Amino acid sequence: MLKLVPMITLSTHAVKPPAIQDHPLPSLEMARANPHWDRIVLHADMDAFYAAVEQRDHPELQGKPILIGSNSWRGVVLTASYEARPFGVGSGMPVAEARRRCPAALMVEPNFERYQHVSNQIMDIFADFSPSVETISLDEAFLDMTGAMHLFGEPSEMGRQLKARVFNETGLHISVGISGTKYVAKVASAHDKPNGLTVVPQHDAQQWLSVLPVNRLWGVGAKTTPKLEELGYKFIGDIASTDVRVLEQQLGMPGVHYHALAHARDPRRVERGKTSKSLGSDRTLSEDVSKPEDILVHLRRSAERISRRLRAKNYVAHGLRVRLKSRDFDMFTRQRKFPKPVDTADALISAAACLLTAFDRPGPFRLVGMVAFDLDWRDEPNQMDMFEDGAAHSLETTIDDLIDLFGSDVVVRARDLNAHGTVSKNGVNLDFVDTRDGERVSKPG
Ligand code: TTP
Numbered sequence: 001m002l003k004l005v006p007m008i009t010l011s012t013h014a015v016k017p018p019a020i021q022d023h024p025l026p027s028l029e030m031a032r033a034n035p036h037w038d039r040i041v042l043h044a045d046m047d048a049f050y051a052a053v054e055q056r057d058h059p060e061l062q063g064k065p066i067l068i069g070s071n072s073w074r075g076v077v078l079t080a081s082y083e084a085r086p087f088g089v090g091s092g093m094p095v096a097e098a099r100r101r102c103p104a105a106l107m108v109e110p111n112f113e114r115y116q117h118v119s120n121q122i123m124d125i126f127a128d129f130s131p132s133v134e135t136i137s138l139d140e141a142f143l144d145m146t147g148a149m150h151l152f153g154e155p156s157e158m159g160r161q162l163k164a165r166v167f168n169e170t171g172l173h174i175s176v177g178i179s180g181t182k183y184v185a186k187v188a189s190a191h192d193k194p195n196g197l198t199v200v201p202q203h204d205a206q207q208w209l210s211v212l213p214v215n216r217l218w219g220v221g222a223k224t225t226p227k228l229e230e231l232g233y234k235f236i237g238d239i240a241s242t243d244v245r246v247l248e249q250q251l252g253m254p255g256v257h258y259h260a261l262a263h264a265r266d267p268r269r270v271e272r273g274k275t276s277k278s279l280g281s282d283r284t285l286s287e288d289v290s291k292p293e294d295i296l297v298h299l300r301r302s303a304e305r306i307s308r309r310l311r312a313k314n315y316v317a318h319g320l321r322v323r324l325k326s327r328d329f330d331m332f333t334r335q336r337k338f339p340k341p342v343d344t345a346d347a348l349i350s351a352a353a354c355l356l357t358a359f360d361r362p363g364p365f366r367l368v369g370m371v372a373f374d375l376d377w378r379d380e381p382n383q384m385d386m387f388e389d390g391a392a393h394s395l396e397t398t399i400d401d402l403i404d405l406f407g408s409d410v411v412v413r414a415r416d417l418n419a420h421g422t423v424s425k426n427g428v429n430l431d432f433v434d435t436r437d438g439e440r441v442s443k444p445g
């Protein structure tokens with residue numbers, strides 16, 4: 001395979017965990033010590049997703065050409081294992097045609113429930129790597145990793161860690177592309193499939209793209225490719241070196257768009273939108289509560305749990321939602337955004353106390369809890385001035401250290417003690433991570 005100059009390509013084609021030390025040394029990235037990254041966009045896409053899940057779960061299919069689909073299911077191949085692909089079969093091909101091209105291939109019926117389950121697992125892993133995850137499909141997402149170097153190291157290291165987590169937790173391989181734009185990250189993740197890791201620093205991206213065929217431009221499909229070739233544009237570099245006015249004249253607005261992509265210009269941000277992660281903690285009580293001061297006791301506990309988890313993950317929250325569930329199981333919520341991002345229990349509890357006054361229902365309530373939402377990276381581990389209250393932040397990080405060393409009972413706030421000098425126990429805590437709308441991964445705590 002032609003190895004293009006400015007990139008790192010790490011690939012193991014056999015089905016085995018990514019052995020980091022086996023990979024060839026990053027070429028250009030090593031040569032140019034620490035290239036500067038204004039933005040880091042990571043694109044991750046599972047390899048032969050449905051087929052890989054079937055091979056994992058049915059050892060007799062491993063190493064064999066398989067097609068996912070059925071004659072009854074729209075009659076098309078949903079995907080083919082990498083063993084079948086050299087025969088020219090793949091997604092969208094009529095099953096009859098695929099069987100003709102690859103007679104040895106075994107047909108496997110899809111099991112969508114299982115694919116959804118694995119998809120949830122990988123999306124949860126993504127959410128641990130970045131608060132800004134844009135899900136594209138069941139097996140594919142963009143992660144904005146800007147500002148995360150102090151947590152994961154160089155971009156190539158981010159990719160290695162993500163691949164290792166996915167493999168360790170699912171037994172499946174994922175290909176990763178990393179660059180300064182969504183476009184180049186996506187082209188890079190497909191560049192060395194399966195089990196690839198390709199890093200293209202932004203300042204090398206145009207050169208890296210230049211030798212790829214024009215059909216690697218977004219928006220250039222089977223119809224446009226021959227049209228571009230007729231005009232003399234075979235490689236992306238041919239588009240990049242042409243005056244944009246000429247392209248516009250020949251192709252209209254798409255010509256301008258191809259020109260920008262060929263120069264590795266793509267201003268689109270990773271849209272976390274509904275995929276943004278939030279952290280929550282609810283408490284279902286053994287005795288219902290009505291009085292604001294009683295509700296606040298429980299909210300304080302939720303605030304402490306959430307803030308510890310925020311700090312442990314180096315996250316800050318831009319918003320807070322308080323949740324109260326009535327005896328009739330109706331859920332009531334009130335929420336607000338913070339003027340500055342927060343990660344302390346103090347900030348969460350002050351906002352919660354404020355929000356509590358906005359509820360127009362008296363109770364009694366059987367569940368109280370809160371959710372910190374619109375999470376973001378804390379830019380620098382010690383960037384204190386970004387917080388409303390630096391003193392509260394250092395006090396709470398000190399408490400984190402004590403709890404890490406001696407366990408959760410080592411420090412108790414005086415206001416949480418009851419008349420007997422003990423912490424009152426009422427109910428069961430449920431901490432959760434919301435990674436997508438309406439979906440929740442719960443962890444009783
Ligand atoms: P893809 O990521 O496009 O394909 P893939 O994961 O099978 O293979 P690759 O290594 O090239 O990424 O799609 C993910 C899954 O979505 C795929 O396993 C099956 C399903 N799918 C369909 O059901 N219909 C389709 O047309 C395509 C393209 C995929």
Ligand code: MG
Nearest residue numbers: 045046047139
């Ligand atoms: Mg895929």
